[in-house]
Amino acid sequence: MQDLRIGIIGVGQMGADHAERVVRRISGARLVAVSDPDLPRANALAESLSRPAGIAGATGSAAATGSASAQTGSSAAGGIRVIEDPLALIGDAGVDAVIIASPGFAHAEQLMACLEHAKPVLCEKPLTMDTESSLRVVEAEHKLGRQLIQVGFMRRFDPEYAALKQLLDSGELGRTLLLHNVHRNKSVPETFRSEMIVRDSLVxxxxxxxxxxxxEIARITVHAPKPTSLVANGALDPQLxxxxxxxxAIADVEVFVNFQVxxxxxCEAVAEKGSATIGLGVDVLTKRAGQWGGAVPEDYRARxxxxxxxxxxxWVDATQRGEIDGPTAWDGYAAAAVCTAGIQSLQEGRxxxxxxxxxxxxxG
Known part of the structure; x- marks a missing residue:
């Protein structure tokens, strides 16, 4: 089976991380194209990832589609093409599947283009920015009669979360009654507003x-307690x-995106016959000089x-089989519906x- 030729839209922190992942650690796939409004950044990333021997072969793919890409405003950087227009990347004959890591406001148009060109896609959350556009994406995919969209809710793939899911599904602890969740970031950009805490973090x-x-989640209440004084942009942070x-059943979530630490x-699940907690970070616990403790990761990439x-x-393996293996477009729609209600709750206090x-x- 030939390698899956992947194009990535958006090469900020998340997209660049995915690009490095595809090149260095994913088997059965190779990165052939990237797209980003910041062309110098896209070119620098493509050049840096084209240097290792592991990317050998991408040049041939680029050459094979060179005439088409020349018409869509693309350039080659050592074998990984930089295509200025993300819709052109999606439609490019040399791209088999797409990873969307662009800002959420661009997702709806780009997902519809992936469906139009029958391109399998791994879309980072959110699916789209609101309930209505998310439902349109779900309906458009359903009309094709084939699932092409997987949503990037990667916690389902984390070994700790997977083990917790297996334990709860086994029934060993009885019915699950409560979930207690903590989600804290060290810091976020000043442009990260209150509603983004709901849409991009709480999601x-x-x-x-x-x-x-x-x-399914039937009702959501988002409380805004006294905000941190360490953020100047007036964001309601933290939120509960x-x-x-x-x-x-009930789940509570503390989201604090400027935690500083x-x-x-x-996540702690409380069931009828016991509880289970993950994310304690106790893999390396040190005791020395009369103190004990461990390290707190800087960001999501370590955790x-x-x-x-x-x-x-x-996702790559499933795409090669003509399937998806993870959260569906419906899961993305359901999350968008909850977050839309969550933003309303935050604004109206109810x-x-x-x-x-x-x-x-x-x-059906």
């Missing part, structure tokens, strides 16, 4: 709750969300690097019902 725990409970499941993600590797490898289409009516 992970929204998917975790749906996945671990195997249930209460997710009420359709079954009556480091990156920390924890979830393995999860991203597993996610992308399984619980908000989650409005969603019936899955059976949309997907």
């Amino acid at each position: 992970h725990e929204v998917d975790v709750a749906r996945w671990l409970f195997d249930d 969300a209460i997710l009420e499941m359709a079954s009556g 480091g990156y920390e993600v924890r 979830f690097g393995t999860a991203y590797d597993v996610e992308v490898q399984r 619980p908000v019902e989650v409005e969603m289409a019936r899955k059976s009516e949309v997907l």
Whole structure:
């Protein structure tokens, strides 16, 4: 089986990380093209990743599609092409599958283009910026009669989360009643506003709750306690969300994106016969000079690097089989619906019902 030829849209921190991952650690795939509005950044990344011997062969692919790419405003950087227009990258005959790591506002158009060209796609969250456009994406995919979209809720691929899911599904602890979640970042850019904490950070725990409970979220309340004084942009940070499941179970989530200490993600499941906690970071616990402790990661790449590797490898393997192996477009739509209600709750200071289409009516 030939390697899957991957194009990546958006090469900021996340996209560049995925590009390095595909080149260095993923088997059965090779990076052939990138697209980003910041052309110098895209060219520098393509050049740096084209140097190792492991990328050998991409030059031939670029040459084979050279005349087409010349018409779409692309340039070659040592074998990995830089295509200025992301829609041209999606439509390029030399690209088999796409990773979307662009800002959320661009996702709807780019996902629709992937469906139009029948290109399998791994889309970083959010699926889109709102419930309505997410539902349109789900409906468009359904009309094709084939699932092409996988959403980047990578916590499902983290070994600790996977082990927790397996334990809860086994029934060993009885029914799961509560989830307690903590999601903290060391810092975020000043442009990261209050609603983005819901849409871009809390969204992970929204998917975790749906996945671990195997249930939909019926109501969300987002509380804004006294904000940190260490952020000048007026963001309501931290936030505390209460997710009420359709079954009556409850999940709470603390999201604090300017925690200053480091990156920390924890989850405790409380069940009828016991509890289970992950994300304690106790792999390396030191005691010395009358003190004990350990290191707190700087960002998500240290905590979830393995999860991203597993996610992308399984996506590649499934794509080669003509399948997907992870969160679907429906999962992305459900998360968007919850976050839309969450932003309304944050703005209005009250619980908000989650409005969603019936899955059976949309997907049959």
